[in-house]
Amino acid sequence: MTYKVFLKEKKVNRQMDANLVKKAFPPVPYSENKHINVRGDYSPFNGDLVYWSKRQSKLDNGATSRTLIRQKHTCGYCGLKFIDEEKIQLHHINRNHSNSRANNLLAVHESCQNYIHRCKSES
Structure with missing residues (x-):
């Protein structure tokens, strides 16, 4: 969805579009979300x-x-x-x-x- 919005701009090409998305949505480091991955194919069920x-x-x-x-x-x-x-x-x-x-x-x-x-x- 974000790519579609950025691509509507006449001065933005695909490379600039990808850079804008990376700046708009930076990855969240582990220290902030502290998510523990589930091992293998384990399920609570x-x-x-x-x-x-x-x-x-x-x-x-x-x-x-x-x-x-x-x-x-x-x-x-x-x-x-x-x-x-x-x-x-x-x-x-x-x-x-x-x-x-x-x-x-x-x-x-x-x-x-x-x-x-x-x-x-x-x-």
Whole structure:
């Protein structure tokens, strides 16, 4: 579409047109978009939850990522793998939120986090 607009100009030839498009739409460097390429022919529908969990953990912050690696990308409460769209919560085992040491953190599903806190409030 852009080429068509530029080519309508009488003073623009194809070489100038290509240069104008490159200047108008510069490539975005990896440091800005941080996209992680999908390996080979993997698909979220092929059932390889370990691959997708590891891929997702690269996008998480340091404490969450380290906790996921320590737990082998499984939920610390129910033991199931994390799905790509699912939110991962960091649960503080002793309920002390100022203590963020590795032995006090547990990566859990959002639903598991809600269940843990609901059970603790009932007792």
